[in-house]
Amino acid sequence: xxxxxxxxxxxxxxxxxxxxxxxxxxxxxxxxxxxxxxxxxxxxxxxxxxxxxxxxxxxxxxxxxxxxxxxxxxxxxxxxxxxxxxxxxxxxxxxxxxxxxxxxxxxxxxxxxxxxxxxxxxxxxxxxxxxxxxxxxxxxxxxxxxxxxxxxxxxxxxxxxxxxxxxxxxxxxxxxxxxxxxxxxxxxxxxxxxxxxxxxxxxxxxxxxxxxxxxxxxxxxxxxxxxxxxxxxxxxxxxxxxxxxxxxxxxxxxxxxxxxxxxxxxxxxxxxxxxxxxxxxxxxxxxxxxxxxxxxxxxxxxxxxxxxxxxxxxxxxxxxxxxxxxxxxxxxxxxxxxxxxxxxxxxxxxxxxxxxxxxxxxx
Amino acid sequence: xxxxxxxxxxxxxxxxxxxxxxxxxxxxxxxxxxxxxxxxxxxxxxxxxxxxxxxxxxxxxxxxxxxxxxxxxxxxxxxxxxxxxxxxxxxxxxxxxxxxxxxxxxxxxxxxxxxxxxxxxxxxxxx
Numbered sequence: 063x064x065x066x067x068x069x070x071x072x073x074x075x076x077x078x079x080x081x082x083x084x085x086x087x088x089x090x091x092x093x094x095x096x097x098x099x100x101x102x103x104x105x106x107x108x109x110x111x112x113x114x115x116x117x118x119x120x121x122x123x124x125x126x127x128x129x130x131x132x133x134x135x136x137x138x139x140x141x142x143x144x145x146x147x148x149x150x151x152x153x154x155x156x157x158x159x160x161x162x163x164x165x166x167x168x169x170x171x172x173x174x175x176x177x178x179x180x181x182x183x184x185x186x187x188x189x190x191x192x193x194x195x196x197x198x199x200x201x202x203x204x205x206x207x208x209x210x211x212x213x214x215x216x217x218x219x220x221x222x223x224x225x226x227x228x229x230x231x232x233x234x235x236x237x238x239x240x241x242x243x244x245x246x247x248x249x250x251x252x253x254x255x256x257x258x259x260x261x262x263x264x265x266x267x268x269x270x271x272x273x274x275x276x277x278x279x280x281x282x283x284x285x286x287x288x289x290x291x292x293x294x295x296x297x298x299x300x301x302x303x304x305x306x307x308x309x310x311x312x313x314x315x316x317x318x319x320x321x322x323x324x325x326x327x328x329x330x331x332x333x334x335x336x337x338x339x340x341x342x343x344x345x346x347x348x349x350x351x352x353x354x355x356x357x358x359x360x361x362x363x364x365x366x367x368x369x370x371x372x373x374x375x376x377x378x379x380x381x382x383x384x385x386x387x388x389x390x391x392x393x394x395x396x397x398x399x400x401x402x403x404x405x406x407x408x409x410x411x412x413x414x415x416x417x418x419x420x421x422x423x424x425x
Numbered sequence: 426x427x428x429x430x431x432x433x434x435x436x437x438x439x440x441x442x443x444x445x446x447x448x449x450x451x452x453x454x455x456x457x458x459x460x461x462x463x464x465x466x467x468x469x470x471x472x473x474x475x476x477x478x479x480x481x482x483x484x485x486x487x488x489x490x491x492x493x494x495x496x497x498x499x500x501x502x503x504x505x506x507x508x509x510x511x512x513x514x515x516x517x518x519x520x521x522x523x524x525x526x527x528x529x530x531x532x533x534x535x536x537x538x539x540x541x542x543x544x545x546x547x548x549x550x551x552x
Contacts (some may be wrong), residue, residue: 080461096489097464287463287490355511357467357487380466381488409485 068113069272070210071207077254081286085181085302087114090285091160092349100291100382102282105259106388107217109279112264112288113272116183116207116309119172124199129174132193133163134314134331136324137174140165145238145253148322149314150178150186155334157312162412165246167242168253170208175266179301183207192275193330215279216262216292224263227278228252232263246278257289259296261424263378291379294388295351303360304347304376304390313338316392318347318420348398349418350375350406356413358389364397364415372397377405388422428456428549431522435498435541437482442522446529447485450499450538454486454517457539457551458484462488465517468495470506477503477530481541486517497542498541511548 065088079090082293090111093099102108117124120129129137135148145164147159159182165174180185186190187205192199216226221232230243242251246272256262267275290300299305299319314323315338325336350358358378363371378389391404397404400419405412434442440458445452459465467487477483481501482494504529509516517525542550543544 092463092488095464261450291489357492359492380487382464382489 067116067138068111069269070113072271072278073276074111074283075282077283079283081116082286082398084286085179087116087180088257089114090283090284092287096285096287096291097382099282099284099288102237102286103116103217103260103284103292104383105217107144107215107219107223107281108275108284109281110214110216110284111211111272112278113211113212114180115212115214115267116178116180116186116205117175117210117266118178118186119175119184119204119206120190120201121173122201124194125173125201126137127178128190128194128199128201128203129163130328131197133161133176134335135163137165138161138327143167143241143257144239147319149319151290151329151331151335152188152307153331153334155313155331155338156307157314157317158182158189158307159298159301160240160305160322162255164240164251164253166240169242170251172204175206177212179213180304182301184214195283203278209267209269211269211275212277213267213275213279214256214262214271215265216256216258216284216408217260217281217282219281220260221264223279223281224252230294245389246275246299248274250275257298259421292379294379294390295381295383295422295424296425297390299347300377310376311364312347312392313343316338316343316346322335323418338346343395345373345392345394346398347376347390349420349422350378350391350415351402351418352387353403353414353416355387356408356411357387358391358405358406358408358415362389364391364393365404365407366397367403371407374405383423390420391419428460428551430455430524430544431435432544434544435538436544436547437496437498437541439496441496441498443541444522445538446534448531448535449504449529450501450532450535451526452466452483452498452528453521454495455522455547455551459518459521460539462491462493464489465514468510468514468517468527470510471503473503473505475503477501477528495527497530499530499532499537501530503528505529509522509529522523
């Protein structure tokens with residue numbers, strides 16, 4: 063299958079970015095250096111092309127019912143202009159994806175919009191359509207992934223930078239709130255939020271006009287490399303690593319996002335998750351912070367000192383902010399208490415580390 | 426983008442350089458390699474007196490985004506390892522042919538250097 067390209071792909075190539083495949087998209091991984099990009103977001107501001115994220119639009123009389131029955135969180139409590147984080151699970155409660163569900167302001171083209179992870183848009187479009195048909199609901203489902211570019215502006219200076227390009231009342235916009243507004247003269251959906259732990263905004267812009275908005279935001283361009291180190295410092299989940307129906311099948315409770323599960327709503331997988339909630343989990347997601355030198359990585363085993371393997375890492379890196387190795391992983395609940403000393407097995411060598419509760423930074 | 430390729434070095438296709446210096450051979454990775462790897466955050470090297478064999482790995486280098494093996498250009502015994510890289514692995518980014526060197530090898534047969542890529546050949550490879 064040919065790689066997909068965002069509307070900003072050629073501009074990134076011209077600016078000398080290096081690229082990698084991510085979810086079937088040819089994406090910039092690094093513009094300058096991960097350290098430089100990471101520091102810009104923590105200290106001032108950075109911009110990310112996240113047009114590889116999917117967008118599925120759902121409209122019509124039964125759109126709310128369809129959304130409520132396919133995501134774990136209670137979307138019907140959203141007012142127009144609000145959004146929330148939710149999981150999408152199978153009938154056994156295993157996470158297929160995580161997503162932000164938007165209920166756009168009423169003047170928009172769509173009643174609902176949700177954002178699956180890169181490469182999952184086709185699967186989620188099919189899932190929504192087939193369930194709508196099975197349940198006989200009156201709703202339209204559209205895969206609008208390639209109608210919109212998405213740009214994330216992240217960092218403490220985001221609001222002042224964006225304020226120079228828009229008349230939207232940004233100060234009035236709370237986390238996950240969103241409005242329609244012109245940004246650099248381009249009609250956009252401006253949402254407060256992001257994936258870095260810093261203040262920031264995600265801008266949904268018409269595909270063909272993404273370049274205008276991107277160039278107007280005067281700050282450090284950042285690639286997927288910094289996006290990963292930034293989200294890891296906050297302990298945010300990455301689809302395909304902390305959960306994956308094939309390689310890392312996990313319920314939201316194991317993945318530490320039980321708070322997104324509204325058991326009083328009628329979603330696919332609810333009964334299975336009610337049982338998990340009552341019985342408790344055998345393993346849970348923890349943070350791992352290195353004491354010894356060494357960098358934790360995806361797939362490394364976690365071991366009790368001098369003893370057995372008790373889990374494994376799903377992500378890891380050198381934290382640019384802390385200057386030490388950090389990771390996320392699953393361990394048996396008996397070994398999950400913060401402060402528990404464990405060993406990360408790095409190329410056969412057990413290295414000292416301790417269990418923590420993410421985030422690794424106070425934000 | 427152009428990368429530094431010193432005339433007094435020979436190269437492996439895997440981007441290590443080797444330079445003869447008063448009977449020993451100093452080893453590191455090329456400017457191209459450090460740029461490809463990005464921010465280097467960890468280097469694992471052999472100890473003094475360890476035997477290293479041409480074509481086999483002598484250590485590991487990690488950037489924020491990747492883990493790579495380091496390959497030996499000439500067989501011999503490790504005469505010195507660059508301990509500065511323990512606390513300052515970023516020296517490999519800053520000065521790959523100077524302060525960012527990795528090991529010095531007391532070679533079994535210094536003529537093995539002749540089998541490595543010349544600067545021109547290496548430049549053609551990364552072009």
